[in-house]
Amino acid sequence: MIRLLIADDHPVVRAGLRALFATEPDLHVVGEAATGENAVEQSRTGVDIVLMDLQFGGGMQGAEATRRIREAPGAPHVLVLTNYDTDADILGAVEAGASGYLLKDAPPVELIAAVRSAASGESALAPAVAGRLEARQNSANEALTSREAEVLGLVADGRSNRDIARTLFLSEATVKSHLVHIFTKLQVSSRTAAVASARERGYIRPA
Amino acid sequence: MIRLLIADDHPVVRAGLRALFATEPDLHVVGEAATGENAVEQSRTGVDIVLMDLQFGGGMQGAEATRRIREAPGAPHVLVLTNYDTDADILGAVEAGASGYLLKDAPPVELIAAVRSAASGESALAPAVAGRLEARQNSANEALTSREAEVLGLVADGRSNRDIARTLFLSEATVKSHLVHIFTKLQVSSRTAAVASARERGYIRPA
DNA sequence: GACGGCATCCATCGATAGTTCGAGGTGCCG
């Protein structure tokens, strides 16, 4: 018997997961949480698996909640279930101690299988997700330095090179220099393409 | 008796909606569609309300599907049910002929109420959404034309003016002209700033 | 039908961004 805790701020999604697991005799949904804080609390009450959404309307986010849940001794496994497969999200979740990462549009069969493997201690990464993680490892050399990320962040806000230079107390030449490195690492050739690429890869917050 | 068609590419969400409406004796889910195309087909089979997601994994998107559904004589009402409340999405859905616009994190009660009002021909906009629409009307002077939005979308993907020109079969000069109008309306002075501003205002998809 | 308003289209020219070299300074690590 596997006891499940569902943590998602969407009532509809919670109902869907509940309905889905109702068809499996050995899976029992023993709790629902609509916030990250609530999920952490309920995870202490004797559950085997936490199904965790990464996005919550407000307050603690899924990654942080996952970290807190995993801190406790004998903590349940956390299976992250989210909409997006951006690298930043995935990496954040895995670093926080998630045993698996699934997308919400995954077929039910896959979802149920993932719960069972997580319960037996195995890692369960959706194939598409696993591929991305691997790709990221292979191209880890193209990670931006903190200074480059800082510059890129300002570029994403629509600031000009001169403007960025003044903000960071640099010469315009230095800003351009950083940009050249950014372009190379992201394999693009303009600032707007760099921003687009960075968004895709999850280097920049979506909104 | 109200017959419902659920159109969403997430199995979990479909199950959740089904479970949710199962508690209401007068609401009957008579079909599910996982694609926009499928939703259009099934809408002809005698349903009263279509619950439509805007985002689909591939193929026809929700707005286009809504438009096609509403084209038919005696077409069912379409209730858009989505994750985001960006202006672009809302306006697109309403223009396509949606009777209502709800967010997926809305409480079930609100959702069920919306279905009933839509069935009786009323318009059902979530309060938060209605506010945004009104705000948009007030500042309607800065609304982008469809051509401008098209250009801006390509700019946000990091494409160059020449590239955009070729894609839209225009001269580069025309693309620049559209950009000038976009800049004026958004009160910015560079393409990256335009993209940043458009994101803030919800003219562009978050991810 | 003359009119203004608007969306779409185009061309020229100064301003900005990006390239390509160069180089000096720092801090870290084996």
Add this chain to the structure above:
DNA sequence: CGGCACCTCGAACTATCGATGGATGCCGTC
């Protein structure tokens, strides 16, 4: 200490962008 990675800057050059100004056609109004 000698590499190495990172941050910093300059200067000259080219490509692209953005500003300015003008053209067309469509639509609704009076």
